[in-house]
Amino acid sequence: MALLAIALHEATDVAIVLGIVATSVLLGTHNEYRAERTIEALRSRISRRANVLRNGDVVQVDVAELVAHDRVLLGVGDIVPGDLSIGLAAGLECDESALTGESRPVEKRTGDPAYMGIAVCAGSGTGIVVALGDATKYGEIPRHASAPQPRTVFEAG
Numbered sequence: 001m002a003l004l005a006i007a008l009h010e011a012t013d014v015a016i017v018l019g020i021v022a023t024s025v026l027l028g029t030h031n032e033y034r035a036e037r038t039i040e041a042l043r044s045r046i047s048r049r050a051n052v053l054r055n056g057d058v059v060q061v062d063v064a065e066l067v068a069h070d071r072v073l074l075g076v077g078d079i080v081p082g083d084l085s086i087g088l089a090a091g092l093e094c095d096e097s098a099l100t101g102e103s104r105p106v107e108k109r110t111g112d113p114a115y116m117g118i119a120v121c122a123g124s125g126t127g128i129v130v131a132l133g134d135a136t137k138y139g140e141i142p143r144h145a146s147a148p149q150p151r152t153v154f155e156a157g
Helices: 002-007 011-045 137-146
Strands: 049-054 057-062 071-075 083-095 119-131
Touching: 071 083
Parallel strands: none
Antiparallel strands: 049 057, 049 071, 071 119, 083 119
16 A cells, blocks of 8 residues: 555655554564563463472472472372372372363372373372473374374275
8 A cells, every 4th residue: 555655646645554554563563572571471470390209308399300200299289290100099080181081080009100281189199200291191292193194095085
């Protein structure tokens, strides 16, 4: 539109169009900046922590600081911070619906796996970290989703 106004020698129209475009860009940039600052503030306030047994003491650590073979203490309301092998369980039940679609909590016993991202619904227990981050079952989801899918019989047909 501005190019047409320039071609037709309409200086007022050019000024109006360029003013609107400049205002739009400034407002968009300002809003984007504010949104990013808000997200940064929220991220700084939210930290997932886990109770871990280290050197005989229970300490709270940021999930990002977990390492393989850490012994994690689990209780009602906790989110499993990595893939664990359950060591001890006392009525431990976990909601695995996000991963498996199970409609009811699953009872966990010694030796059972507990996967990152699932919620502890009942009981308590401990688990040994066997995988973290992208190496977890939850971390496999993006890899499987982006992998090429085999051709179906219908597609080959």
